[in-house]
Amino acid sequence: MRSLRPLGQWLTSPRVRAVARIAAFAILAIAGILLAVLFIHRGLLPVVAWLIPALRLPFLDFAVYGPYPTQQFVSFDLHAPKPWRTLWDKSCDGGQIFIGPNGPSVTDSGPVITDTNGELIWMTHEYNTVMNFDMQSYRGKDYLTFWTGNKTGSNGRGEMLMLDSNYKVAYRIQAVGGENRGDIHEFRLTDDNTALIAVYNHTQADLRSWPGFRPSDGWLVDGLFQEIDVETNELLFEWRAINHFDPINNYYFDPFGGYFESHPYDYYHLNSIAKDSKGNYLISSRHFHHIAYIEGKTGNVLWTLGGHSKDFKDLSHGKATEHQWQHNARWVDEEKGILSFMDNGAAGPLHVDAPCSKGTMVQLDTENMTATLLHSYVSPNKVRAASQGNLQVINDDQVLVGWGATAAYTEFTMDGTPLCEVHYSAGLLFWFERWKSYRVHRHFGWVGKPDWPPSARVKGGRVYVSWNGATEVKFWELQGVKKEGGKWESVETTEKQGFEDSFALPSKAEFVHYRIAALDSEKNVLHHSEPAQPEGGLGWAAGVAIGVAVVAVLSICAWYGVRHWARRRREGRNLFTWEYKELFGQDYQYSRL
16 A cells, blocks of 8 residues: 555646546637537528528538438338438439339448439338349239348348338349359349349459568458349359459559458459350449449450450540459440440549549440440539449439449439439538448339238327328328227328328327328328327336436536535635646746636
């Protein structure tokens, strides 16, 4: 104990106590400034926007309402995205938007369908992180398709699922062979009723010729894809990039990659696969900066566009072949040789090669081996996506570009004029990738028929109702029963307005229970909810408890503050006066006041 006495004397010395007081006041001053900024940003500015509605839109992108605004419901427990429009044209109305939100700020990740107004249609967190969420056709029926599994960095180990109109898993597709697992980057159904998937695979290679003293038995992520029979999960075709491209020619720099199996060098990064009418494959390699065309029978590379390749003469002065870190190569018109892709122009802070990302449409002449830029699609806000993204041709006059790691999508006329832009998170935070969706699609005609009932819940004298995933509901009917076991009677009918609607409960307590009937366009009953759950008291009790706790803490702090002030007054010392003689040995005092 004696050995601790000098330490105790030092800690209680006047100099240490003075330094501690200075540090405490400095911390309090900084905290006060931060709290003031937070109050202005999250407390005062929303009031200003309420008074001046025109300011709400720029304030959303300035993160005044948080990094990722969400919609919350009474009858549904998940938090849905709450997108907003920074540009809009009526041609963007109609259809459904398919996204797969994930990222640090996303409250409930998973597949999400909304309408073009941002109104929720269906979402679930049953599958946690999903990638490549889309609607695709298989044998004449529409399915929801996506990858789900464990995401590790920019790759993943998982499987591909196909959900039917009841949101039940109809098909489960897995990579074939050994330790192979389905990767996040592609799941594409073909006209041959097969599935194309990217595959997560580690392989060893001699990396001594690479910079950084890498070993002879180093590790790579091979660029591998498989074509699989949907019904039987039989492997029909497999292709490996390492058999056709030298890994040393990649553009990606990873100072730590390749030394260990736990961190292999992702040299090729295959991120899209498509099969054409000739039976050949169009693929995209992010880290080789090229799009390759693979012969379906032999796997031979017929040509490559971009990267180190000189297969095509660029008639657009480099604009058709000098793409970087691109995604989502697709044929727009095979006969005319027109293809589209997302030119990211960046791949993180170490690889920023363009001021912004852009959707690109190129025409190839494979007889004369020339490439011509047809259209370029740049966001009005000049967004840059360091990863992910896609370009979808909606119709002959309109295209959609999803910006991947940047939380937005934009629709354009075919010639590149912006029509609409929608943001899911604050533009101020785009660089930090707090919200992202690997791809964004707009489709028409998804019909959801969930086999679970609508959800109804009572709160504040109203009964709220929603039916997650149901697309055929046109009306809601409030029904009541006057005694246990009695007949349900119609109370009120209203047209469905959004994902969640509500009824005011009758002022006269003539019904003992209420429920909601979901009706179609002809007012036929589709399903009934369970009797509406009454409003619980937990929320009110929790609010009171928190309020009491806050008041108690503030009271204790005030009591100690008053005691401290009174003691200082009795000693004849000002509360804010520090005796610097204790600290510096000076003969004067310095007051903050």
